[in-house]
Amino acid sequence: MPAIPSPRTPAQLFRAGRAFQHSLPEGLEHLRDTYGPVSAFGIGPTRTHFLFGPDANALVMKNEDNFRFSGAYDMLRPIAGNTALVTTDGEPHARRKRKARPSFHRGGAEESTRLILASIDATIDSWRPGQHVDVHGALRSAIRSAMLRQFCGERLAAREDYLATELERIHELMDRPLPQQLIAWKLPSTARRRALDAIAAVERLIYEEIRRRRRERDPGGRGAEGRMPAGDPGVQGQPPADGPGDLISVMLSADGPTMSDQEVRDMVVSALIAGYDPVGSGLGWAVYNSLNTPGVWQRLREEASAAPAPDATSAAEVRELRYTQWVVQESLRTHPPVVMSPRRCVRSFRFQGHLIPGGSLVAVSEYITHRSLAVWREPDRFLPERWDTSREGHRAPTPFEYLPYGYGGRRCIGANIASVVLPAALSRLARRTTLELRTRRPQFGGIPALIPRDGLFVEVGAAPREEKAGSVLTKDPR
Numbered sequence: 001m002p003a004i005p006s007p008r009t010p011a012q013l014f015r016a017g018r019a020f021q022h023s024l025p026e027g028l029e030h031l032r033d034t035y036g037p038v039s040a041f042g043i044g045p046t047r048t049h050f051l052f053g054p055d056a057n058a059l060v061m062k063n064e065d066n067f068r069f070s071g072a073y074d075m076l077r078p079i080a081g082n083t084a085l086v087t088t089d090g091e092p093h094a095r096r097k098r099k100a101r102p103s104f105h106r107g108g109a110e111e112s113t114r115l116i117l118a119s120i121d122a123t124i125d126s127w128r129p130g131q132h133v134d135v136h137g138a139l140r141s142a143i144r145s146a147m148l149r150q151f152c153g154e155r156l157a158a159r160e161d162y163l164a165t166e167l168e169r170i171h172e173l174m175d176r177p178l179p180q181q182l183i184a185w186k187l188p189s190t191a192r193r194r195a196l197d198a199i200a201a202v203e204r205l206i207y208e209e210i211r212r213r214r215r216e217r218d219p220g221g222r223g224a225e226g227r228m229p230a231g232d233p234g235v236q237g238q239p240p241a242d243g244p245g246d247l248i249s250v251m252l253s254a255d256g257p258t259m260s261d262q263e264v265r266d267m268v269v270s271a272l273i274a275g276y277d278p279v280g281s282g283l284g285w286a287v288y289n290s291l292n293t294p295g296v297w298q299r300l301r302e303e304a305s306a307a308p309a310p311d312a313t314s315a316a317e318v319r320e321l322r323y324t325q326w327v328v329q330e331s332l333r334t335h336p337p338v339v340m341s342p343r344r345c346v347r348s349f350r351f352q353g354h355l356i357p358g359g360s361l362v363a364v365s366e367y368i369t370h371r372s373l374a375v376w377r378e379p380d381r382f383l384p385e386r387w388d389t390s391r392e393g394h395r396a397p398t399p400f401e402y403l404p405y406g407y408g409g410r411r412c413i414g415a416n417i418a419s420v421v422l423p424a425a426l427s428r429l430a431r432r433t434t435l436e437l438r439t440r441r442p443q444f445g446g447i448p449a450l451i452p453r454d455g456l457f458v459e460v461g462a463a464p465r466e467e468k469a470g471s472v473l474t475k476d477p478r
């Protein structure tokens, strides 16, 4: 049995470490280019076996009983908690995921989209012509604000400034380059202390809210008046009455299994931590790719202005935005917010002639698969038209060749929200703004989600003239 290729000499270890220190995609590319589709890197408990390509994805993602989350996402345990989706497997995981479902499907996804679009509208309204803004940072904050409301309810959304500061402190550690982060979590350090203090501050408020709702027998947290009135969330700042309510209320509801305080806390914290970051990343990169590729922004705008439902918030309405969908799909291909998926294997297994021992940490990579020459023509080029099913020679990728939201029982719980929000928000931005890219070559950063490390700066141009906010725009004056 051949030894698993891996960096061994000090020089090889230095080169691999430096690539991961630069960014996660660079580290993974270095391993693929130097050692091939199977390699191992890291020391002690962090030593990971990297398996690249669609066959590896299929093996790992189809066999959930052998490739587990527990033991793979342990770094997230102090934050996400011991009952979180990312730290559990099997029946407990499936039961909690089912319970949270109403927040992430149909009504819940539409409610999220409405809140996020209202928040993005307010952000666009604050921009002035000539201003330079970090569009990724601004959109990420807008999404965070809407998700705080959607997951935690009005009372905690009123503490947004405080909660946002603490959430960002947690991300400060989680976004460090992988080698630094692994060390920071293992040893006492200021960064670790700050992240732990921040999570304690966030969970204190969440526990208070859970207990208050239980005490007052008011799972929805909507007080004696009952449900909040229906209406425009942008105007009233409240979720409409026809949706499932916020995530805390869904987790506390009498439908389905009863959840402990910790299970509710862990679900809400995970949704916050795993929610706004990848959606902000997906939207930020979609804006970047659209502005960086001639003609794309204009075409997005034309489609938005001609759309029968210019303020699309449902999956059906968003499906009509065909070109916008291609742009989002292509951007999630070239810049998948989740770059790599780790697992802990229970039993030994063979892959491409190598024996990987039971108990090993294993990782597959969405990023490497999406940029693979064996799967994609010109993988590094941003080509929205490759998603046009009517195009000659079009071939739909398999679920293991294109997997921005993962696969199977562990598929992203927020995928429904994200797949409506991303095209809806991109279309809204193209309809309402004229932006000129100022960051030409953004560097990769971020670990839980791929982000532009030093921001994504644009210059705001004169807004396209609209008849009135929320209506179809008239001709672009420029």
Ligand code: HEM
Pocket: 069, 085, 086, 097, 270, 271, 272, 274, 275, 276, 278, 279, 282, 336, 337, 338, 340, 341, 342, 366, 403, 404, 405, 406, 407, 409, 410, 411, 412, 413, 414, 415, 417, 418
């Ligand atoms: C563009 C946006 C998003 C992308 C690209 C994305 C991507 C992913 C991927 C690839 C996975 C699977 C990871 C693995 O197999 O190791 C995942 C899981 C997960 N995502 Fe997302 N995600 C997005 C948005 C969201 C949102 C909005 C939420 C909010 C609540 C969320 C919460 C989660 C959770 C809790 C899991 C774990 C699911 C489980 O273990 O069953 N994600 N996501």
